[in-house]
Amino acid sequence: xxxKEEVVEQFRCQAIRDAAMRVVARKGYDHVTVQDIADxxxxxKGTVYLYFKSREDILEKTMTFSFDEFHARIxxxxxxxxxxxxxxxxxxxxxxxYFEERQEFFRLYLVMAEPLGERRLKKHAVYRxxxxxxxxxxxxxxxxxxxxxxxxxxxxxxxxxxxxDITLQRLHEKAxxxxxxxxxxxxxxxxxxxxxx
Amino acid sequence: xxxKEEVVEQFRCQAIRDAAMRVVARKGYDHVTVQDIADxxxxxKGTVYLYFKSREDILEKTMTFSFDEFHARIxxxxxxxxxxxxxxxxxxxxxxxYFEERQEFFRLYLVMAEPLGERRLKKHAVYRxxxxxxxxxxxxxxxxxxxxxxxxxxxxxxxxxxxxDITLQRLHEKAxxxxxxxxxxxxxxxxxxxxxx
DNA sequence: AACTAAACTGACCGCTCGGTCAGTTTACCG
DNA sequence: CGGTAAACTGACCGAGCGGTCAGTTTAGTT
Numbered sequence: 001x002x003x004k005e006e007v008v009e010q011f012r013c014q015a016i017r018d019a020a021m022r023v024v025a026r027k028g029y030d031h032v033t034v035q036d037i038a039d040x041x042x043x044x045k046g047t048v049y050l051y052f053k054s055r056e057d058i059l060e061k062t063m064t065f066s067f068d069e070f071h072a073r074i075x076x077x078x079x080x081x082x083x084x085x086x087x088x089x090x091x092x093x094x095x096x097x098y099f100e101e102r103q104e105f106f107r108l109y110l111v112m113a114e115p116l117g118e119r120r121l122k123k124h125a126v127y128r129x130x131x132x133x134x135x136x137x138x139x140x141x142x143x144x145x146x147x148x149x150x151x152x153x154x155x156x157x158x159x160x161x162x163x164x165d166i167t168l169q170r171l172h173e174k175a176x177x178x179x180x181x182x183x184x185x186x187x188x189x190x191x192x193x194x195x196x197x
Numbered sequence: 198x199x200x201k202e203e204v205v206e207q208f209r210c211q212a213i214r215d216a217a218m219r220v221v222a223r224k225g226y227d228h229v230t231v232q233d234i235a236d237x238x239x240x241x242k243g244t245v246y247l248y249f250k251s252r253e254d255i256l257e258k259t260m261t262f263s264f265d266e267f268h269a270r271i272x273x274x275x276x277x278x279x280x281x282x283x284x285x286x287x288x289x290x291x292x293x294x295y296f297e298e299r300q301e302f303f304r305l306y307l308v309m310a311e312p313l314g315e316r317r318l319k320k321h322a323v324y325r326x327x328x329x330x331x332x333x334x335x336x337x338x339x340x341x342x343x344x345x346x347x348x349x350x351x352x353x354x355x356x357x358x359x360x361x362d363i364t365l366q367r368l369h370e371k372a373x374x375x376x377x378x379x380x381x382x383x384x385x386x387x388x389x390x391x392x393x394x
Numbered sequence: 395a396a397c398t399a400a401a402c403t404g405a406c407c408g409c410t411c412g413g414t415c416a417g418t419t420t421a422c423c424g
Numbered sequence: 425c426g427g428t429a430a431a432c433t434g435a436c437c438g439a440g441c442g443g444t445c446a447g448t449t450t451a452g453t454t
Contacts, residue, residue: 005430030227033411044433046414055412084375085392113362114307147392150382157366158359158386165358174205177348178232189355193390195282195344202400230441243444252442282404 012053016041017062025104029059029111063112066105067126068159071133073098078137084146085191087137092163092190099167101178106167113164133158159190210258213238217259222301226256226308247268248266260309262324263302268330275334281343284334284389289360289387290380296364297376303364310361328353356387 019041023032034055038045050056064183077090112127132187141147147155166186170176201215216238220229231252247265248257274287294302331353338344344352363383367373 005255008431034412034413045412046434047432048244049405050431085243110311114311141252149387150385154363154366154379154382155386161358161362162355165354169351169354182351186355188347189352189390191390191392193386193388195388205401231443232441242442243404244402246443247401 006022009051013061016043016051016058017065020058021066021108023063025107027126029108032059034058040133055096056159063108063126064107065104067112068110068128070098070105071130074130074133077132084141084144085187086189087141088159089183089187091134091137092186093180096162096167096179096183096186100170103171106171108163110168126164131160134160162186162189206248206376208225211239213245213248213309214259214262217255218263218301219309221256222304224273226305229256231255232253242275251373256265260305260323263299263305264326266297267302267306269326271327271330275330278339281341282384285356285387286380286384288331288334292360293364293367293376293380297367303368308367309363312380328357331357359383359386 016037019129020032020037023036023040027036032055034048037058038048041048048058052061073094077094078087080090081087082090099109107125112124125146126167136154138147138152138155138159142149142152163186168184170179170182176182217229217234220233220237224233230246230254232242233257235245238245247253249258249375268290274285274291276285277287279287288309296306306324309321327351332350335349335352335356338392339346339349360383363379367376367379373379
């Protein structure tokens, strides 16, 4: 049983993470300042440092925390079973919906996938986890002979990239077409390619 | 006929752009300082400002300048004609080779595709140009009935995302498999999907 | 060699940001 | 209430950055 202090602490941490996520969505990961986060959360900058030890700490915790929920959703979609096409359909749909509902998270997610600079950031580890999840899905389908015999990780990356960029495109459009249409498009693109059959 | 002064000026500008590209590749777009660029180019910071009017000016010019050459290569690959599969094969191959040979450019390219923050950056315009180029390619193929009847821009985005993320993956690997293998994989993924046929 | 204009330099300025901490407010308990 | 400990605040500090410019070096001309 958590003490009252722990409950309050958790509540504050969550509020700060939520604020951080909104600000990252607005300004981009690299341009977020601690003052921004404090303002967004309606507290003083000093208070932030009572709950997190540095700017990086806030951003990293924000990332991993949000990601856990996303990860769980995809896990569900995979575990529900069925043919590979059905699984892909659910996974694609789950991702599109999740990104659509939580654009702040999606923008954070974009940052996770990209890193390639001097520092191997923790962000990237989070992205790799997601790829690993999809890779297992592909491997299972290959065992059942539903998917071509190519490196599973390559396939997972290809699948994921498509979902991500279509989501990005939808975010840029003022009035994107119905989500179901893009979900179907991505599912078909992944499974059958774009050649007229 | 350019004067001697103009030649020297162009040479200096090119040297600074080259330096900027290398530093961006190492540190990432947002963390590059003007001092970094000056050091890399072997000149003083003040000298940089004789040729460019601001940090943003350097980065923007570096981006568009490098991109023009890339754009031309893809244009060639498209215009050489043939069936859609052949064209895709050439385009994918050209991109993979170009990215492999110029990793600094690729890292710059990654930054172009991503923006989604407060400011609609010029970076993004450059990326849109590339997508527009691919979109035209897809539309031509649709006219000939070689490609399914889906929004051409969506297809272009999907195609491009795959090439990009596979390239990214290759950069992370110490010993990636032969480029031709990935080129074939991407081509097949795009045209036929991943379902076992 | 003497002169000059153009090219170049790097110390400097103003500003922003991450992080600190002395002081203030709040909340709880006897 | 009164007292005290915990929570909170925001002015402040030092570091680092973009951009400037007075001074120095270089290169061309006579």
